[in-house]
Amino acid sequence: MNELLPIKNIFNNKDVVSIDQFDRASVEKLFTTTRRILKMSPSRRLNLLKGKLVTLLFFEPSSRTFGSFSAAIKRLGGLTIDYQNPTETSSAVKGETLEDTIKVFENYSDAIVMRHYEMGAAKRAADAALFIPVINAGDGSGEHPTQALLDGFTLRQELGKLDGLKGVLAGDLLYGRTVHSLIRLFNLFNNVTLYLLSPKNLRLPEELMKRFAKSNVKLVEIPTEKDIPRDCDFWYWTRVQKERFKDLKEYEKVKTRFILTPELVKERGNKNMLLMHPLPRVGEIDERIDSDPRSIYLNKQVKNGMYVRMGLLQLILGK
Ligand code: ASP
Numbered sequence: 001m002n003e004l005l006p007i008k009n010i011f012n013n014k015d016v017v018s019i020d021q022f023d024r025a026s027v028e029k030l031f032t033t034t035r036r037i038l039k040m041s042p043s044r045r046l047n048l049l050k051g052k053l054v055t056l057l058f059f060e061p062s063s064r065t066f067g068s069f070s071a072a073i074k075r076l077g078g079l080t081i082d083y084q085n086p087t088e089t090s091s092a093v094k095g096e097t098l099e100d101t102i103k104v105f106e107n108y109s110d111a112i113v114m115r116h117y118e119m120g121a122a123k124r125a126a127d128a129a130l131f132i133p134v135i136n137a138g139d140g141s142g143e144h145p146t147q148a149l150l151d152g153f154t155l156r157q158e159l160g161k162l163d164g165l166k167g168v169l170a171g172d173l174l175y176g177r178t179v180h181s182l183i184r185l186f187n188l189f190n191n192v193t194l195y196l197l198s199p200k201n202l203r204l205p206e207e208l209m210k211r212f213a214k215s216n217v218k219l220v221e222i223p224t225e226k227d228i229p230r231d232c233d234f235w236y237w238t239r240v241q242k243e244r245f246k247d248l249k250e251y252e253k254v255k256t257r258f259i260l261t262p263e264l265v266k267e268r269g270n271k272n273m274l275l276m277h278p279l280p281r282v283g284e285i286d287e288r289i290d291s292d293p294r295s296i297y298l299n300k301q302v303k304n305g306m307y308v309r310m311g312l313l314q315l316i317l318g319k
Pocket of ligand 1: 138144177178238239278279280
């Protein structure tokens with residue numbers, strides 16, 4: 001099996017499967033490129049991906065990731081083949097393997113952006129594609145690297161740094177792939193403390209707890225919302241991942257165990273903090289907090305998602 005290539009400042013045609021491929025310099029390079037694109041767009045039509053065709057292969061539902069990749073490619077002058085729900089509409093129904101599907105679309109396009117319901121599927125796809133890069137848009141409860149990159153970029157833009165930050169990661173830390181990637185990203189920076197707040201049966205996987213036990217990122221589990229330190233720079237709330245539960249009764253028990261309310265923010269927050277969420281939210285954020293200027297999940301975070309994906313695609317595929 002092929003090893004995943006580290007990015008190490010060279011993005012050209014590389015697969016992006018995990019944040020583990022990045023070092024700090026590569027993240028900085030992506031942020032710089034994204035800022036440049038942010039300045040040029042949307043007033044100027046960009047042709048950085050002119051002549052490039054990207055397949056969007058989404059085996060699992062998606063609104064933002066699909067939409068923002070599609071917008072990013074088109075805003076850069078490229079084209080897309082859009083394949084949503086191939087599990088229902090493609091030869092996968094007939095029993096085609098993931099590897100075969102990838103090998104076929106490799107003939108049509110210059111890159112594949114793929115979301116899949118199985119952890120590890122992105123790596124399998126990257127191994128199957130011999131000539132073009134594969135970008136992981138979420139693989140089961142594994143990782144969601146581009147979400148972490150956009151979250152990191154947003155924090156950097158808003159707070160001016162990633163070193164030394166203190167934040168809360170709340171909700172489904174077991175199955176939530178966005179937090180799995182975000183912790184890896186923070187580990188590339190210094191002196192970050194993350195307070196982990198989750199129902200007992202949705203704690204961060206033991207393997208990640210162990211891996212980051214002696215790392216740049218300090219992980220501190222807290223039992224209740226009352227234990228959130230008042231001086232956090234951000235709260236990153238997440239949805240309980242219903243689709244990963246075998247027993248829906250178990251999901252019902254925990255789905256809204258932690259709700260972000262204006263009262264909680266008043267009690268445990270501070271005036272400079274940011275309220276973030278990868279979306280979709282399904283009851284774990286009280287809508288009364290939407291109009292609070294500290295809430296950036298429906299605006300800055302979403303918009304940056306498109307720009308960071310533009311930056312990434314430009315570095316991987318652009319001229
Ligand atoms: N949109 C994010 C993901 O695909 C978060 C979520 O679905 O809860 O992982």
